[in-house]
Structures are given as C-alpha cells and as structure tokens.
Amino acid sequence: MNKTALLARIVETLEHDVEVLRRAAQTAYETATAEENIAENKYDTLGLEASYLATGQARRTAEIREALLTFQQLRPRDYDPARGIQVSNLVTLEDEDGVQRLLFIGPEGAGLKIGEGAQQVTVITPRSPLGQALLGKGVDDEVRLVVAGVAQVAFVVEVV
Incomplete structure (x- = not known):
C-alpha cells in the first residue's frame, strides 16, 4: 500500500x-x-x-x-533499517498462525481503521504497548506482547 x-x-x-x-x-x-x-x-x-x-x-x-x-x-519517512521502525512506517506483522495485519505507526489517531478486507490498515501510536514493542525493530524481528495475561508473538514481515 x-x-x-x-x-x-x-x-x-x-x-x-x-x-x-x-x-x-x-x-x-x-x-x-x-x-x-x-x-x-x-x-x-x-x-x-x-x-x-x-x-x-x-x-x-x-x-x-x-x-x-x-x-x-506529518512528512512520511522511508524505512531505515539502521533506525528500525519509527513513526510514519507501515508495518506488516504476521502472527504464529500466519495471519497478517497492516499497522501504520502514527503520531495520533490510535485505533483508526483505513481500508477494507485484507487491505485494512490500523493506526497505532508509539504510546500503545504494541507501538512501544515495535519501535526500533526491523524485518524478521519477533515482537512479544502480553495481553490479558496471554503472551502473543508476531513477526515483522515488511516495513515501508
């Protein structure tokens, strides 16, 4: 996208x-x-x-x-592998079941959903637990998050 x-x-x-x-x-x-x-x-x-x-x-x-x-x-920046994921990056995450989701790291507007179906993008901010976990990560990195006492693991598939 x-x-x-x-x-x-x-x-x-x-x-x-x-x-x-x-x-x-x-x-x-x-x-x-x-x-x-x-x-x-x-x-x-x-x-x-x-x-x-x-x-x-x-x-x-x-x-x-x-x-x-x-x-x-906001002026979108290209992904810089040396800096990792930053605000204005579009991230594709894949969970352990192979389900992918698109996330846009935005400065505001958390929870906003843009698009439909498989091309739906969710806006998250660096203040969210997932946003915090993603900052500085790169392609093929693992992201672990505990939600309601359950550990969730996802992998960074692509960053734009």
Missing part, C-alpha cells in the same frame, strides 16, 4: 469524523439549551444530560482536530 495515499485517506477520514462530531455536538448543545428542555423539577435532567453529551463531544472533536493537524503536518 502506498503511504502517501494512506496518509491522504487518514486525513480524509479524520476530516469526516470532525464534521460528524461537530454536527452531533451542535445538536446536543441545541437540545441542552432549548427552552422546552428547562428542568421543571430535580428529576427532569434531559437538558443537563444533553449538556454533558455536548461537552464530551466537543472534547472529542478537539482531540480529532489535533490528530488531523498532526497528520496534515
């Missing part, structure tokens, strides 16, 4: 997410401030709940905007 095209898709997805969340936050704000939602008694909490929702959505929108800005400024 072409990293430049992947970055463009990540930016496009984040822009879409920001717009969807912005609209949802606006709707929640309008609900929270609507005259008909003014509390009539202590049990009437619709306006208060909508306010909490609007605040949470506004925070999430700000987080995604920050990730978007970071990705817009």
Whole structure:
C-alpha cells in the first residue's frame, strides 16, 4: 500500500469524523439549551444530560482536530533499517498462525481503521504497548506482547 495515499485517506477520514462530531455536538448543545428542555423539577435532567453529551463531544472533536493537524503536518519517512521502525512506517506483522495485519505507526489517531478486507490498515501510536514493542525493530524481528495475561508473538514481515 502506498503511504502517501494512506496518509491522504487518514486525513480524509479524520476530516469526516470532525464534521460528524461537530454536527452531533451542535445538536446536543441545541437540545441542552432549548427552552422546552428547562428542568421543571430535580428529576427532569434531559437538558443537563444533553449538556454533558455536548461537552464530551466537543472534547472529542478537539482531540480529532489535533490528530488531523498532526497528520496534515506529518512528512512520511522511508524505512531505515539502521533506525528500525519509527513513526510514519507501515508495518506488516504476521502472527504464529500466519495471519497478517497492516499497522501504520502514527503520531495520533490510535485505533483508526483505513481500508477494507485484507487491505485494512490500523493506526497505532508509539504510546500503545504494541507501538512501544515495535519501535526500533526491523524485518524478521519477533515482537512479544502480553495481553490479558496471554503472551502473543508476531513477526515483522515488511516495513515501508
């Protein structure tokens, strides 16, 4: 997969997410401030709940905007075997069962999934346990991770 095209898709997805969340936050704000939602008694909490929702959505929108800005400024670097895996590398991992997955080491946007089927790429950050384990590794290196008390092993198949 072409990293430049992947970055463009990540930016496009984040822009879409920001717009969807912005609209949802606006709707929640309008609900929270609507005259008909003014509390009539202590049990009437619709306006208060909508306010909490609007605040949470506004925070999430700000987080995604920050990730978007970071990705817009990111200049992808080619893989350097001497430095190992770094931010902006696209990594193919293969587990012990032969199942492969594509990971993009991004500065933000952890958990974002781009593409479909076998060409799906998951964005991870260096702050995640897997991201930490991958930093500095190279092709054919083994990556060990303990998840919920279970050891998992994967091998770096390709890095771009």
